[in-house]
Amino acid sequence: MSEKRYTEDHEWVMVSGGEATVGISNHAQEQLGDIVFVELPAIGKALAKGKEAAVVESVKAASEIYAPADGEVLAVNEALNDEPGKVNSDPEGDGWFFKMKLSNPAQVAELMDEAAYKAFVAG
Amino acid sequence: MEQASATAVKQTVLHALHQELGGKIVPFAGYALPVQYPAGIMAEHRQAREAAALFDVSHMGQLRLAGADRVAALEALVPADIAGLGVGRQRYGFFTSADGGILDDLMVSNQGDWLFLVVNAACKEADIAHLRKGLKGDVSLTELSDRALVALQGPKAAAVLARLAPGAETFRFMDCRPLTIDGVACLASRSGYTGEDGYEISVPAAQAEALARRLLAEPEVAPAGLGARDSLRLEAGLCLYGHDLDGGTTPVEADLVWAMQKRRRQEGGFPGAAVVQRQLAEGPSRRRVGLRPDGRAPVREGTVLTNDQGEVVGKVTSGGFGPTVGAPVAMGYVDAALAAEGTPLQAVVRGKPLPCRVAALPFVPHNYFRG
Numbered sequence: 001m002s003e004k005r006y007t008e009d010h011e012w013v014m015v016s017g018g019e020a021t022v023g024i025s026n027h028a029q030e031q032l033g034d035i036v037f038v039e040l041p042a043i044g045k046a047l048a049k050g051k052e053a054a055v056v057e058s059v060k061a062a063s064e065i066y067a068p069a070d071g072e073v074l075a076v077n078e079a080l081n082d083e084p085g086k087v088n089s090d091p092e093g094d095g096w097f098f099k100m101k102l103s104n105p106a107q108v109a110e111l112m113d114e115a116a117y118k119a120f121v122a123g
Numbered sequence: 124m125e126q127a128s129a130t131a132v133k134q135t136v137l138h139a140l141h142q143e144l145g146g147k148i149v150p151f152a153g154y155a156l157p158v159q160y161p162a163g164i165m166a167e168h169r170q171a172r173e174a175a176a177l178f179d180v181s182h183m184g185q186l187r188l189a190g191a192d193r194v195a196a197l198e199a200l201v202p203a204d205i206a207g208l209g210v211g212r213q214r215y216g217f218f219t220s221a222d223g224g225i226l227d228d229l230m231v232s233n234q235g236d237w238l239f240l241v242v243n244a245a246c247k248e249a250d251i252a253h254l255r256k257g258l259k260g261d262v263s264l265t266e267l268s269d270r271a272l273v274a275l276q277g278p279k280a281a282a283v284l285a286r287l288a289p290g291a292e293t294f295r296f297m298d299c300r301p302l303t304i305d306g307v308a309c310l311a312s313r314s315g316y317t318g319e320d321g322y323e324i325s326v327p328a329a330q331a332e333a334l335a336r337r338l339l340a341e342p343e344v345a346p347a348g349l350g351a352r353d354s355l356r357l358e359a360g361l362c363l364y365g366h367d368l369d370g371g372t373t374p375v376e377a378d379l380v381w382a383m384q385k386r387r388r389q390e391g392g393f394p395g396a397a398v399v400q401r402q403l404a405e406g407p408s409r410r411r412v413g414l415r416p417d418g419r420a421p422v423r424e425g426t427v428l429t430n431d432q433g434e435v436v437g438k439v440t441s442g443g444f445g446p447t448v449g450a451p452v453a454m455g456y457v458d459a460a461l462a463a464e465g466t467p468l469q470a471v472v473r474g475k476p477l478p479c480r481v482a483a484l485p486f487v488p489h490n491y492f493r494g
Contacts, residue, residue: 033350034165036444037419037451039473055473057421059164059444060350081419 004092005068005108006117009050012092013068013108020108022068023096024056024087027121032058035087040076041098047071049107054097056087069107071100135181136271136328137335144346152244154182157348167351168446171317172487175277176347177338180316184247185267185325186240192260193238197231200257202374202393204384208233213299213312215382217374218253223395223402224370225377226253228362230323232299232312239299239310241272241323243364271331276321276355278490279343284311284322287337291322295494305337313492316352318359318485320492357452358445360413360484366424367411367440367454375402376456378411378484410462413482414439414453414470420477421451422470428457429469429476436461439470445486452486453479 004014010028014021029035039055047053047067054065076098080086087095102108112120132155135141141148146157156179159167170176188197194205203216213232217225227246232239242250247266254264275284284291288304291311299312302324310325326334338344353363362368368377373395380388380403387393391400416422421444428437442453453470461468464483469476 033159034163034446037421039420057444059168059354059446060158062421062423084419 004114005111006114006120007066007068007111008120009066011065011068013111015102015105015108018101019074019099020069020071020102021096021099022053024065024091025117025121026091029088029091029095032056032063034059035084038080038084038087038097040080041073043073043076045073047073047100065097067100068111069100069105070103072103073098074101075099133182135179136331137179137181137273140332140335141179141346146346146348149349151349152182154244156182157346159348159350160346162345164348164350164354165446167345167347168354170345171277171319171347171351171355172447173277174343174345175275175279175283175321175341176317176351177335177344178274178276178347178352179271179335180274180323181271181331182244183272184240184242184244184250185270185272186242186251186254187265187267188238188240188254188258188262189236189265190260190262193262196258196260196262197238198387199259199393200254201229201231202383202387202396202399203231204387205231205233205238207384207386210235211298211300213297213314217368217379217382218250219374219393219395219399220370221394223373223398225364225368225372225374226250226370228364228368230312230314234300234310239325245365267325269328270325271328272323272325273331273335273338274315274317274321274323275338275344276315276317276319276347277343278320280319280321281492283338283341283343286341294322294492296320296491304334307334309334316359316361317355318361318487318489319355320490354443354446357441357443357454358447358485358487359489360454360486362411362454363441372456373399373402373407375399376407376409376411406459408459409437409456410459411440411454412457412462413484413486414442414455414468414479415482415486416451416453416470416477416479418477419451420472422453422472422477422479426453426455427471428455429471430461431467431469433469433476436468447487452482454484457481
C-alpha cells in the first residue's frame with residue numbers, strides 16, 4: 001500500500017500491489033458540483049499518461065479525466081453507473097473510477113503527495 | 124486582456140449579497156452573476172420545484188415604451204398581439220428580422236399608458252438600437268437602468284409574497300402590475316422562467332438588496348443561481364435565446380406559433396411576415412423538439428443528431444441533466460419529418476451514437492396559477 005498521489009488535473013491514484021486505483025480529488029468534485037454521469041473506460045483499454053481515460057459530467061458540463069500514468073484498465077467502478085453521486089459523497093473512497101495496471105510505476109512516484117497537492121490547490 | 128475583460132464585466136446591485144451568500148460568480152452575458160451558491164445546482168433546482176427560490180435577473184434589460192403610437196409601433200417589430208393586451212397583462216413575444224429570424228425574445232406588458240418590456244441581457248444594446256431605429260410615430264423609449272429584477276419562483280412563492288404584499292396571491296399567471304412589497308413600490312408579474320408558479324419583481328435598484336434580504340429571510344426561500352435557472356427552464360421546455368433561438372431560426376421552426384396570435388399571423392405587418400406566413404402554410408423544414416436520451420449520459424448543446432442510417436438530421440441546442448426528471452433531457456432541431464413524439468434518433472456524444480427519442484415538451488408539467 002503506497003500513499004495517495006495526485007495529478008495537477010486533480011486525479012488521485014493509490015497503488016496497491018501492481019494495481020493502481022484512480023479517482024478525482026475532493027477538491028475536484030467540489031469544483032464540478034453535482035455529478036450526474038460518469039463515462040468509464042472499457043476494461044482492457046490502454047491508457048497513456050495525461051490522455052483522456054474517463055468523462056465526468058456535472059449538471060452544467062462534461063469534464064475529461066486523464067490517466068495519471070501509462071497502463072491498462074483492469075476494473076471499473078460499476079456502482080457509478082447507477083449512483084454517480086458517490087463521486088460527490090465519497091470522491092476518494094467509494095467514488096473511485098477505475099483500477100489500472102501500471103506500465104511504469106515510477107510515473108506515480110513523480111506525482112504530488114497529499115501535502116504537495118494541498119499546497120497546489122491552495123495556489 | 125484579462126484585466127480589460129474583467130473591467131468590462133458589469134455587476135448587478137445584488138453583487139455584494141451574492142458574494143456574502145457564497146455565490147460562485149461567473150461571467151454571463153456581460154455580467155458577473157452567481158452560477159450557484161454553496162447548496163449546489165441540484166438543491167437549488169429542487170428548491171424552486173418544491174418551495175421557493177430567489178434569482179437575481181437584474182442583468183436583463185427593462186424598457187419603458189410610451190407615447191400615443193406605442194402599440195402600433197411595437198407591433199411593427201414584434202408579431203404578438205400587443206393591441207389585445209389588457210391593462211395589467213403580460214405576453215411573451217420576440218423581435219423578428221426581415222427574413223423571419225428571431226432577433227431576441229421578450230416579455231411585454233401593458234401598464235396603461237406605457238408598455239413594459241423585459242429583454243435579454245446579451246441582446247439589450249442591440250434591441251435598444253433596433254427599437255430606436257424601427258419605432259415609428261409618437262413613441263419614446265427609456266431604459267429603466269435604475270431598476271433591478273428578481274424572480275421568486277416555486278409553489279410557495281405566492282404564500283411568501285402575500286405575507287409581504289397582501290394581494291400578491293390574487294395575481295393570475297401573466298398579470299403584471301404595480302405591487303407594494305414590504306413598503307417598496309415594485310412592478311410585479313406572475314411569471315418566470317422555471318415552469319413553476321412565481322413572480323418576477325422589478326424593484327428600484329436602491330431598494331433591491333433590502334427586498335432580496337427580506338425575501339430570503341422567509342423560511343421557504345433560498346437563493347438560486349444561473350445553473351438551476353438553466354436546468355429549470357430546460358425541464359419546462361422554455362427557449363434560451365442564443366441557444367434554442369437565434370437570427371437563423373423562425374418562430375414557426377421554434378414551435379412558437381402560439382406567441383403570434385391569430386390576428387398577427389393573418390394580417391402580418393411585422394418583419395419577416397412573408398417567410399413566417401409561408402412556413403405556416405407549407406410547414407417548416409425543421410422543428411424544435413424535446414429529446415430524451417435512453418441512457419444516463421447527458422446530451423449537450425451542439426450534439427449532432429442522426430437517423431438510423433447515420434445521416435445528420437438535426438442538432439441539440441440545449442441539453443443536460445434534468446434534476447426533477449432524474450434523467451438527461453435536451454431540446455434541439457430536427458427535420459420536420461422526424462419531429463413526431465417517439466421518433467427514435469441517435470445523439471452522437473464523443474463519437475458514439477447514443478439512442479434517444481423525440482419527446483413532448485415540457486419535460487416537467489408547468490405549474491402556473493391561472494386563477
